Amino acid sequence: MLRLFLIRHGRSEWNAAHRIQGCADSPLDEVGHVQARQLAARLHEAPPVTVYTSPLLRARETADVIGQVFDIPVVPEGRLREYDVGALSGLTWVQVEAQYPEVARQWQEDIENVSLPEAEDRAIFRERVVAGFDDIVARHSEGPVAVVSHGGTLGIYLNHLIGLPRRFSPFRFSNVSLSIVDVNPRRPRVILLNDTCHLGSECDLW
Numbered sequence: 001m002l003r004l005f006l007i008r009h010g011r012s013e014w015n016a017a018h019r020i021q022g023c024a025d026s027p028l029d030e031v032g033h034v035q036a037r038q039l040a041a042r043l044h045e046a047p048p049v050t051v052y053t054s055p056l057l058r059a060r061e062t063a064d065v066i067g068q069v070f071d072i073p074v075v076p077e078g079r080l081r082e083y084d085v086g087a088l089s090g091l092t093w094v095q096v097e098a099q100y101p102e103v104a105r106q107w108q109e110d111i112e113n114v115s116l117p118e119a120e121d122r123a124i125f126r127e128r129v130v131a132g133f134d135d136i137v138a139r140h141s142e143g144p145v146a147v148v149s150h151g152g153t154l155g156i157y158l159n160h161l162i163g164l165p166r167r168f169s170p171f172r173f174s175n176v177s178l179s180i181v182d183v184n185p186r187r188p189r190v191i192l193l194n195d196t197c198h199l200g201s202e203c204d205l206w
Helices: 030-045 057-070 093-099 101-109 122-139 151-162
Strands: 002-008 050-053 074-076 145-149 178-183 189-195
Touching: 002 057, 002 122, 002 151, 030 057, 050 057, 057 074, 057 145, 093 101, 122 145, 122 151, 145 151, 151 178, 151 189
Parallel strands: 002 145, 050 074, 050 145
Antiparallel strands: 002 178, 178 189
16 A cells, blocks of 8 residues: 655745646745745655656645655656646636636536636546556555645546546645545545645644
């Protein structure tokens, strides 16, 4: 059984500006860099042996902090990048409502069937994310292994892991949140979900 630390990147410049990111390459802001160091400090109790990361800058910068603190490899994995939201990339929600009112309405009323203009096919997104995680799991018999990625990517993988067929995930991940899953073919277990206590009060890893 392999333990995965699922980590969403720290706060990016576009997170702070409330812009939809998708595959756009916004870097961490100052808060995001601090958050990454706080997360690394938390992982001292049981440090990962390797860090895999989405190649997008906000994830790579978060992963690099972890790699430097523990002197472990940081491995880019392109299939971990975020869902490509197409024409919505870079827009605020107010701009989406103004430029794509029907999309905004569907997003709020029926997110499972909303169609985003110029966006990545949701089935292809799920396939690439699952294939990327499957390859990571296949490479490691021991861990823990950290995976630094994005809210959409982590959510769709958890959907797959626990057998949810939904196109959109019900799970939400805060910036630099830590989730922990034990992966095995028969009975995966979710140990921790969207935990950010390392940003404030003291907490235990488990």
